[in-house]
Amino acid sequence: MSRTAIAASGPGPEPGRILPSWLKVSGRILASFAVTLLGLAALTFFIGRLLPLDPVVAVLGDNVTQEAYQAMYRQLGLDQPLYVQFGRYIWGVLHLDFGMALTTGKPVMADIARVFPATIELASVAIMIGTSLGIPLGVLSAMYRGSLIDQIVRVVGLIGYSAPNFWLGLMGLVLFYATLGWVGGPGRIDFTYEFDLEPVTGFLLIDSLLAGNWEMFGNAVSHIVLPASILAFSSLAYISRMTRSFMMEQLGQEYVVTARVKGLSWARTVWGHAFRNIAVQVVTVVALSYAFLLEGAVLTETVFAWPGFGRYLTNALLAGDMNAVVGCTLLVGVIFVTLNLLCDLLYRVFDPRTR
Amino acid sequence: MAPQPIDPASGRGLRAWLAAPVPSSPFQARMQQLSLKWWRLRANPAALFGLAIIVLIALTALFAPLIATHDIYAQDLTMRLQRPSAAHWFGTDELGRDIFSRLVFGARITLYIALLTAVIAAPLGLIVGTTSGYLGGWVDIVLMRIVDIFLAFPSLVLALAFVAALGPGIDHAIIAIALAAWPPIARLARAETLSIRKSDYIAAVRLQGASPLRIILGHVVPMCIPSVVVRITLNMASIILTAAGLGFLGLGAQPPSPEWGAMLASGREFILTNGWIAGIPGLAILVTSLAFNLFGDGLRDILDPRHG
Secondary structure (H helix, E strand, O other): OHHHHHHOOOOOOOOOOOOHHHHHHHHHHHHHHHOOOOOOOHHHHHHHOOOOHHHHHHHHOOOOOHHHHHHHHHHHHHHHHOOHHHHHHHHHHHHOOOOOOOOOOHHHHHHHHHHHHHHHHHHHHHHHHHHHHHHHHHHHHOOOOOOOOHHHHHHHHHHHOOOOOHHHHHHHHHHHHHHHOOOOOOOOHHHHOOOOOOOOOOHHHHHHHOOOOHHHHHHHHHHHHHHHHHHHHHHHHHHHHHHHHHHHHOOOOOOHHHHHOOOOOHHHHHHHHHHHHHHHHHHHHHHHHHHHHHHHHHHHHHHHHOOOOOHHHHHHHOOHHHHHHHHHHHHHHHHHHHHHHHHHHHHHHOOOOHH | OOOOOOOOOOOHHHHHHHHHOOOOOOOHHHHHHHHHHHHHHOOOOOHHHHHHHHHHHHHHHHHHHHHHOOOOOOOOHOOOOOOOOOOOOOOOOOOOOOOHHHHHHHHHHHHHHHHHHHHHHHHHHHHHHHHHHHHHHHHHHHHHHHHHHHOOOOOHHHHHHHHHHHOOHHHHHHHHHHHHHHHHHHHHHHHHHHHHOHHHHHHHHOOOOOHHHHHHHOOOOOHHHHHHHHHHHHHHHOOOHHHHHHHHOOOOOOOOOOOOOHHHHHHHHHHOOHHHHHHHHHHHHHHHHHHHHHHHHHHHHHHHHHHH
16 A cells, blocks of 8 residues: 555545455455365365276176277266366356266255255254353353363363264163163154155254144154254364353453452353353354264264265265265365355454454 | 373482483483473373373283283174173173174274374375475465365265275275375464474575475474374374274274274164173273373373463
8 A cells, every 4th residue: 555545544435445345355255265165176076086986887887788888988978088077077066966876866966955954954953952051061161160060061071072973872872762762763753754744844843843743743853852962962062162262261351350340240241241252253163063063963863864964975985876975075065165154254244353 | 292201209310400400412401391291291180191091002902912802803603792791801792702802902903093194194284284384375375275175074074085985994094084184284384384484593594505395394394293293192082083983884994803983883783782782892982082182182281381
């Protein structure tokens, strides 16, 4: 910026600038977002090509004639140069076309659209449990640092970080389903209800409520509560740990002392003043742990026979169905990057210090 | 990096040597730093506990043939699904194999995966991070963009995709986990390098005509190693969990290997009647990863005061 521009710049928009700064910043963020997405596509394309199994054999099986092999080889575009194949792949991705899934014989995108609501439902219930417990626990352990509750939260958090969630799931099934009978077993719903419902949103909890079928709603709740709690455990650990450290930072600030000196109670100081200052940070942590739940879902769904995205991915992996694997991987990557972008934007909008 | 255990009671000479206000050699200075860190670690019972468990598991893995009570592959269908007893401390599995012995040998596989992953991921991350940080400019932009892309996938999903492409198996699982584990290390090494490259001794080396390659390998990388070691210790827990997850899904170590995740998966069928078959390997995974988390937390408190 030249000296005259500095002199001219007062309150209000600077005359020297054509674009307002927020537009420039968001432009830069969006550009890097686009580059990252292209990179994601390139990486998944590369993974798809790494394949030691022959894609033609994967489609047709071992016993094919030379002509049929050649025909499929050309049909899959494998005779084209790599950059043409990559171009086609990107073109397909832009049109949400990941090819056909070998295991189901349907387009990968249609499969994902079918199984994804089950995972979203599971992850959403899990994040609700994780957030509603994790934030208060984190704040409490920061308020009473070193106390018994702080120690308990720390230990619970450590176990949440360290325990394999597929093992927790199995043990939970043994205890709460087989022994105590408190919850429903594997699957989203009992078999008797399986075909009773016309899917509207794909979320069983919402669909059964829309249909006014309370019995079914109760059954769906009894099935989701255990996998969601197990899944919530690790995000609870993460959320409470981060909330604690954000809160500790705030409680060391002078305004907290001021508020206390002015006679405000400890609880009101913490919740009314300090918590407001960490709210944005906490929201970003919650958003990030939501993304990590998708990762946890892969194993949890396998244990609970949950017909969602994770189990679809696992089945595709075991069958060597690369189209489905690549589609699922790319989707998770895109969700991750998008949530990160949203967090970044949230920070910029709500935290004036980042502007 | 486990600090050398130095027993202050072992002799006045050693104690005085370690407490000397002015060290007389670089070696003495280094040992003094180490002993300080060891004293700080001793004040942290949780971290010590973690270290003790890690040492115990390492010893178990090392002396597995001496500790194991039975042949881990020998099947004995007359003895299948036995409850824990004096003959079989943790019972037997569906093929009559002794679970305790399999668990002991499984420690080898778990540590093998964790160490080999660290040996692949740490140098890769270190080289990429230091190169990116030292050279800056376009190299930095391109390399960090690649790191960002790898970081955009949750590590388990990325490892799954790589294993799908490479085929199941323990070595492929290690490569896959390492490919998912190097980007955070590259980030860390780059951040360290950015502060190192402005220092006077780097300028001095450069004035003497050293090439960028020589500066990075000989003068920047050694400075980044301690923080990378801490980071990789902290990552061990998640590496172990990912490896167990791959084994559980049938994509890592293959049966009859006594890998803990694979053992857990095979015990799944009998979970309602013979819960210990799946329960015990899961507990072993939990304890190992907990130990690395406890020790890693302690190490970070010592070596990185900002998080204290």
